[in-house]
Amino acid sequence: MDENIFTTVCPGCSMACGMYIREKEDGTIDIDWRKDAVVNAGKLCRFGVRLPHNLKPATSMVDGNEADLADAVAAAGTAIGDGAVFVSVGNTTCEEHLALMKLAESKNAVVNTGMGAFSRIPSECHPTMGVGIPFDAIESAKKIVLFIDPYEQYPLLVRRILAAKKNGAEVTAVGWKAVSLADENKVIGPDQYEAELALDSDSVIIADLNPSSDPEQVMVLLNLAKKSGAAIIFMKPFVNAVGCDLASKHTEQKSFDQIIEEIDSGEIKTLVCLDTDLIEIMPDETAVREALKKLDNLIVITSRESTITDVANIVVATEPLYRKAGTVVNAEGRLLVGSGTGTDGIDAIGTMIGQPVDLFSELHAAVLATVGIDSVDERVIPAYEKPEYAVMEASPTAEAVETALVYAYNPFLWNGIIDDNDFVEMNLDMVLANSLLKGIPVKLTSDRGDVMVGFKVSDVAPGIVLSNAKLPVTTGMVTSVTVSR
Amino acid sequence: MEIGDCYIGWATDEEIRSKGASGGLVTAMLAAALEKELVEAVVVLKKLGEFEAIPIVTSDPEEVKAAAGSMHSVPIVLSRYLEYGTKVALPAKPCDARATIEQAKRQQVNLDTTYIIGLNCGGTMHPAVTRKMLETIYKLDPEEIAGEEIDKGKLIFETKDGKEHAIKIDELEEEGYGRRESCQYCAINIPRMADLACGNWGVIGDLAGKGTFVEVNTEKGIEILQNAIDSGAVEITPADEKGKAIREKVDSAMQKVAASAHEKYLAPIEGSHLDYYMNTLSDCINCGACKTVCPVCACGEAAKCTDFYSQALGYKMSLFHLVRFVHLMDSCIGCGQCTDVCPVDIPLTHLYRRFAEPLQEEFDYTPGVDMRTPPFFGVDLIED
Numbered sequence: 001m002d003e004n005i006f007t008t009v010c011p012g013c014s015m016a017c018g019m020y021i022r023e024k025e026d027g028t029i030d031i032d033w034r035k036d037a038v039v040n041a042g043k044l045c046r047f048g049v050r051l052p053h054n055l056k057p058a059t060s061m062v063d064g065n066e067a068d069l070a071d072a073v074a075a076a077g078t079a080i081g082d083g084a085v086f087v088s089v090g091n092t093t094c095e096e097h098l099a100l101m102k103l104a105e106s107k108n109a110v111v112n113t114g115m116g117a118f119s120r121i122p123s124e125c126h127p128t129m130g131v132g133i134p135f136d137a138i139e140s141a142k143k144i145v146l147f148i149d150p151y152e153q154y155p156l157l158v159r160r161i162l163a164a165k166k167n168g169a170e171v172t173a174v175g176w177k178a179v180s181l182a183d184e185n186k187v188i189g190p191d192q193y194e195a196e197l198a199l200d201s202d203s204v205i206i207a208d209l210n211p212s213s214d215p216e217q218v219m220v221l222l223n224l225a226k227k228s229g230a231a232i233i234f235m236k237p238f239v240n241a242v243g244c245d246l247a248s249k250h251t252e253q254k255s256f257d258q259i260i261e262e263i264d265s266g267e268i269k270t271l272v273c274l275d276t277d278l279i280e281i282m283p284d285e286t287a288v289r290e291a292l293k294k295l296d297n298l299i300v301i302t303s304r305e306s307t308i309t310d311v312a313n314i315v316v317a318t319e320p321l322y323r324k325a326g327t328v329v330n331a332e333g334r335l336l337v338g339s340g341t342g343t344d345g346i347d348a349i350g351t352m353i354g355q356p357v358d359l360f361s362e363l364h365a366a367v368l369a370t371v372g373i374d375s376v377d378e379r380v381i382p383a384y385e386k387p388e389y390a391v392m393e394a395s396p397t398a399e400a401v402e403t404a405l406v407y408a409y410n411p412f413l414w415n416g417i418i419d420d421n422d423f424v425e426m427n428l429d430m431v432l433a434n435s436l437l438k439g440i441p442v443k444l445t446s447d448r449g450d451v452m453v454g455f456k457v458s459d460v461a462p463g464i465v466l467s468n469a470k471l472p473v474t475t476g477m478v479t480s481v482t483v484s485r
Numbered sequence: 486m487e488i489g490d491c492y493i494g495w496a497t498d499e500e501i502r503s504k505g506a507s508g509g510l511v512t513a514m515l516a517a518a519l520e521k522e523l524v525e526a527v528v529v530l531k532k533l534g535e536f537e538a539i540p541i542v543t544s545d546p547e548e549v550k551a552a553a554g555s556m557h558s559v560p561i562v563l564s565r566y567l568e569y570g571t572k573v574a575l576p577a578k579p580c581d582a583r584a585t586i587e588q589a590k591r592q593q594v595n596l597d598t599t600y601i602i603g604l605n606c607g608g609t610m611h612p613a614v615t616r617k618m619l620e621t622i623y624k625l626d627p628e629e630i631a632g633e634e635i636d637k638g639k640l641i642f643e644t645k646d647g648k649e650h651a652i653k654i655d656e657l658e659e660e661g662y663g664r665r666e667s668c669q670y671c672a673i674n675i676p677r678m679a680d681l682a683c684g685n686w687g688v689i690g691d692l693a694g695k696g697t698f699v700e701v702n703t704e705k706g707i708e709i710l711q712n713a714i715d716s717g718a719v720e721i722t723p724a725d726e727k728g729k730a731i732r733e734k735v736d737s738a739m740q741k742v743a744a745s746a747h748e749k750y751l752a753p754i755e756g757s758h759l760d761y762y763m764n765t766l767s768d769c770i771n772c773g774a775c776k777t778v779c780p781v782c783a784c785g786e787a788a789k790c791t792d793f794y795s796q797a798l799g800y801k802m803s804l805f806h807l808v809r810f811v812h813l814m815d816s817c818i819g820c821g822q823c824t825d826v827c828p829v830d831i832p833l834t835h836l837y838r839r840f841a842e843p844l845q846e847e848f849d850y851t852p853g854v855d856m857r858t859p860p861f862f863g864v865d866l867i868e869d
Contacts, residue, residue, distance in 0.1 A: 005539055020539055033778065033826050035560070036537035041613035043828040046772040155770045158829045162768065180767055379628075420771065423797035456799040468796075 007034065008322035008338035009330075011055075011091060012047035012411035014236040015039060015135075015156045016330035018378075019048055021322040029055065029322075038379050039135065039330065045155035046419065047411035054417050056305040058317035069348065072316045076272075077352040079297040079314060084270035085259060086111045089211065090241035091275035092303070092345065093326030094370075095363040096318075097244045099349040100274045100301070102363075106353050111274075113244050114281065115236075116255025120215035124389040125222050130245050131333035132233025133204055133384045139163040141231070142202035146173040146182065147221065152410045152468070153208060154235050161206075172197060176406060177425065177466055178459035187461045190220040190396050194227065201229035209234035209241075210409065211256045211281055212477050219394035226387045235331050237414045239321070243329035246370055256282055263291040270297040274345075277308040280416035283407065284475050286448065301345065307416050318345030325360055327367055327376060332384075335367075337376040401480035403430075405444060405465045405473070413469060421468035423454035426483070430465075431457055434483045444481045446473040486707050491724040493688055493696040494710070497717060502695070505553035506634075507685040510697035510719060511576050511602055512553040514681075516546040517718035518574045518709055524600060528563045528575040530556060535630045536612035540566045542573070557633060557640075560609035560665055562780040562820050567594050574600035574709060578609070579671070580820035582679040583853020584780035587816050590858055591783035600709045603676025603702075605684025607635055607739055608668030611825060618662035623650050667821030667834045670747035674739045675732075678854045680706035687724060687732030698724055698732055751838060763802045765836060768829040771796055775823035775833050776809065781816045781852070810840040815859040816852045817841040 004023045009016040018037020022030040029052045035042030047054075060072035067075070086104040088097050088111050101111045118126060138144065138160040150157040161181055165171060173182035174193070188196050199205070207221050218234075225232040236242065254262075256278060262268045271292075282288045292298055292311055300312040303320045318324075319342035326346075327337050343360045350359040368374065405424075412419045424442065436442050441452040444465065451473045460466050465481060473479065495508030505512040518524045529552035530538035536558040543549065563575050564584035569592070577585065582601050588594040610618075616627040623642060632643040640663065641651040657663035676682050680703045687698040699721070701707055713719035754761045776782055776790060784790075789812060794805040819841075823833035845851060850859050 003542070005541065007533070032539065033774075034537070034539075035825060036534065036558075036612040036616075040828070041611070043826055044772065044774060045770060045828050049772050049774050049777055151768075151770055155772070156828055158768060158770065162830065420796045454797045456797045458799065 005032075006322040006339050008340065009239060009328060009336055010044060010048040010051065011239045011321050012045065012415075013154055014239060014241050014331035015154060016239050016328055016334070016336055017044055017048055017156055018042070018336075019044060021051075023323075027057075028052065039334065039336075040156050043156065043159070045411070047415075050419060054415070054419070055320065057320060058302045058305045058309055058315055060317040061309070061312065061315040063313060069317060069344070072314055073348045073351050076299045076301070076314045076316050079299055080107065080270060080272055080352060082107050083268075084109060084272055084297075085254075085262075085268050086272045086274070087114060087256070087259065087276045087278070088112075088244055088274035089114045089276045089281065090236070090238035090244035092240060092321065093324050093328060094240060094243040094247050094367040095326035095360055096274065096324065096345045096349070097240070097247050098363045098366055099346045099359060100272070101247065103272075103349050103353045110251040110253060111244075111248060112253045112256075112259065113241070113248055114211035114256045114276070115209060115213075115241070115245065116211065116253070116257065117209060117213050117215040117218045118245065119253050119255070121219055121222070122389060122392065125219075125387070125392075127385070128222060128225070128232060128387045128389070129209060129218065129234055130242050131382060131384075132235070132331050133231040134332045134381050135160050137231065137384065138204055138206070138233075139167060141169050141204040143199065144169050144171045144204050144206065145197050145199060145230075146171065146179060147175065147205065147207040148235060149173070149175060149177055149179055149408060150181075150206070151179065152408045157206065157235070176461045176464045177408065185459075189398070190217065190394075193220065193224050197224070199224065199228035199230040203228060203230035205230050205232040207232065207234050208236070208409070210237050212283055214396050214477075216394045216396040219392045220396055222387065222389070223391045223394060226389065226391055229386065231384060231386065233331060237409060237411070239330075240328035242331055242333065243327065243335075243367075246329060247367065249370075260288055260291045263294055266294065269295060270299070271295055272299045272301065273308060274301045275303060277306040277416065279307040279311075280414065280470075283477055285470055286472060287475075301348065303345065316348050318348060326364065329371070333382045334378060335371055335373065335376050336378050401463075401478060403463050403465060403481050403483055405446065405467060405471065405479040405481045406477070407474075408466045408468050410468060416470065418469055423456050423468065425456050425458035425460050425466040425468070426464065427460045427462060428457050429462060430483060431455070435485055436483075437485070440485065443484045444471065444473055445484065446475060446479050446481045448473045448475055486701060486711060488701055488703060488707070490701045491729055492699050492701075492721040493692050493724050493728070494699050494719050494721040495692075495696045497720055501550055501553060504550075506555045507688065507697040508692075508695045509553055510699060511604065511683050512550060513718040514602060514709055514713040515574055515576065516549045517713040517716045518600065519544060519546045519549060520718075521712050521716050523572075523709060523712045524574045525572045528566050528573060530559055530561065532556065535632075536615055536627065542566055542568075555604075555634070557608075557635060558610045558612045558615040560611060560668075560821065560825060562822055564588055564594065564780045565778075567599060569593060569595055570598065572598040574602060577601045577603050577676060577679050578606040579603065579673040579676040579678070580606075580780075580818055582676045583673070583818045584820060586678055586853045586856065587781040587818065588783060590856065593783045596856070600705050601676075601679040601681075602709065603679025603682040605675050605682065605686055606668075607674060608664030608671065610664055614662055618657060622652065622657060622660060622662060625650060665821045665825070666750055666832065667819050667824065667838075670743050670750055671819060672740045672743040672747075673854075674736050675700075677702055681710060684732075686735040687728035689728050689731060698728065750835065751842070754839070762836070765831060766803055766806055769803055769806065769831060770829055771803070771805065772828055774826040774828065778822045778826045779813070780820060780822060781813070781818060806836075810837060813837050814841045814844040815850065815861070818853045
């Protein structure tokens with residue numbers, strides 16, 4: 001009977017779907033549908049629906065032992081010195097991210113959001129890379145080109161695209177796997193986009209920007225939008241990736257690949273991660289694990305238990321996102337605020353910088369100032385501005401391999417959760433060529449070894465093995481594999 | 486007081502009377518049930534905005550009083566929030582009441598400790614659709630709305646400046662707005678399966694708008710109404726025959742409208758049935774929301790629909806849905822929750838009804854109206 005109900009957003013991706021969380025006396029949670037939520041009308045994808053099963057609170061730890069939050073904070077404060085590197089991809093509020101920025105500044109560092117593309121692409125493109133077209137506007141587009149698989153990656157976009165189709169839109173999907181709602185599916189290279197896609201100013205491009213995105217490919221898409229006059233939205237896999245990017249003010253940052261290389265080479269000795277699990281996020285999980293072992297201090301400030309909390313030297317456990325006070329900004333630039341009032345995370349970071357109380361108010365005011373508003377109204381959204389930048393030289397490089405293992409990025413994969421996604425997809429020709437049998441796992445072999453995994457026949461491009469879950473044989477965004485029984 | 490009696494009742498508290506719908510009888514009864522410890526808890530909708538409310542289970546009479554007033558734009562079924570064993574009362578639209586009874590058949594709810602105060606219902610609206618309707622049809626800013634009511638076939642919105650804006654529901658529904666599809670063809674408007682059936686139909690004369698018509702259906706109904714009278718929270722007067730006749734007439738008219746909507750929406754499938762179901766389900770993303778929200782599903786995590794299904798199987802039509810269509814044939818009450826929450830806007834209630842109605846008609850069985858179970862309910866397939 002006694003329960004706390006929080007109005008919040010789903011932490012699964014940058015849609016930031018509205019929802020309620022019911023927290024019971026015993027600490028377990030249930031989700032509930034917030035049908036008046038402006039982003040999603042209360043509808044949730046599987047990630048949101050399954051949240052109670054998958055969201056595990058973190059426990060504060062010091063050197064492998066359970067610790068009080070205060071002790072963990074004190075240990076972290078001592079361990080974080082000059083030379084520490086900070087990361088936060090946007091799995092927390094703008095305010096908590098800003099608190100980490102203050103801590104980083106006090107150590108003459110910046111907070112890396114992991115979106116390496118921002119540092120490689122001219123700053124005049126950053127607004128377009130950050131905030132995209134409003135979701136409502138997708139429904140009135142005449143033509144939509146998908147560089148994502150909405151069913152897998154951003155399921156709440158499906159209804160928007162279907163609504164656009166009802167309104168007469170033509171939908172083209174470009175990617176490894178045919179998207180069933182598309183009128184046309186194309187497997188084409190960047191040099192063919194302009195001619196093959198025939199976009200104009202009534203068109204919308206829907207793409208994805210994540211820590212592993214190739215900046216050259218992002219530039220190609222930006223060029224495509226600029227030349228055609230099409231609107232564009234880059235969806236992100238982290239709920240507040242846009243907010244953290246805005247808060248970071250595009251400071252010169254390192255990509256996660258760079259950070260891992262520098263840890264590997266011994267340049268980085270202390271890494272501070274705010275609600276960011278590099279083991280889950282980076283495609284080569286094994287390489288990341290090996291690199292992290294070389295750190296003197298791996299300090300994880302986090303609201304949830306995940307792979308990285310098992311290997312951290314210090315875990316500072318904060319309240320879950322739904323209980324946090326503060327704001328997030330979704331992919332369409334909408335500033336959203338929940339009913340949470342918790343400031344454990346901010347207070348913990350505040351303690352590390354010698355400002356243990358009332359940091360939240362200062363940070364919240366800074367967020368509002370950055371966005372240029374006085375108060376949060378979830379129904380108010382910034383006007384979309386068409387791209388203002390010069391066309392760039394860009395030449396994405398595709399790794400040529402005979403059979404490529406690639407990830408079908410979805411919220412479960414980004415969060416390291418095995419759900420109903422532990423299988424790979426390939427086309428029938430590949431299944432027949434390798435004499436695979438239904439119900440018998442397929443063997444995938446790479447330089448890293450081999451793995452047996454279930455498979456499903458799908459309309460996937462020739463030579464592609466698409467995985468919905470992390471696999472230990474993966475060595476990068478594209479892994480050369482052989483397929484056998 | 487006897488089962489079958491009909492009264493007009495109202496709250497004695499001026500504030501409840503003015504804030505609650507039709508004299509605040511239901512709010513006063515629920516609050517009195519808590520205050521006199523007839524129940525431990527009450528399930529109500531906590532209002533968060535003009536189009537937003539969240540179900541809460543509360544033992545605080547003040548929270549019950551604060552929840553007074555109807556909200557047609559909050560289509561939620563409350564039975565999901567009941568806990569077995571708790572002595573509880575809830576205001577219940579017919580679908581709330583029916584879902585509660587179906588849960589009782591599945592041992593999820595104990596009807597002996599559950600007081601169901603039924604509310605007449607002509608249908609509810611999805612808040613997102615309501616907002617769009619206000620902008621496009623009424624030409625009103627949804628944030629300017631101060632209240633709404635349905636009267637004489639019209640949907641009336643009151644704006645903060647005190648003005649009323651009324652449009653016929655028929656006209657709204659022609660444009661694709663108004664009530665949810667499942668509400669349009671729902672023929673159960675008076676919740677006679679509840680302990681009490683309350684509403685404004687049949688309240689005439691000086692009491693029109695100031696009182697609630699209440700029909701007593703069970704001993705528990707007598708108990709909760711008498712409790713409110715004894716505590717001084719409520720006053721009643723017998724309903725007159727003219728009022729009763731008007732109530733029946735309104736119900737009959739609503740049923741005719743529902744029958745017509747049923748004919749429109751659930752017309753026979755043209756062409757291949759297999760193609761129809763495959764196409765309609767083709768966008769399913771396997772979220773499981775329809776199962777999670779279903780107020781008559783009592784299977785929990787270990788369910789046939791999920792156990793026999795995996796995304797890796799890659800069948801052309803989801804076994805999850807096929808199992809659910811069959812499993813719900815005897816219990817689907819057509820509440821519309823599955824359609825509301827479907828992230829890809831599949832009209833799931835519509836599909837469930839297509840499976841359920843032939844069976845329910847065949848066995849002359851309407852789920853949720855009494856404790857009768859369908860012929861094959863709980864059949865032991867292993868013979869001695």
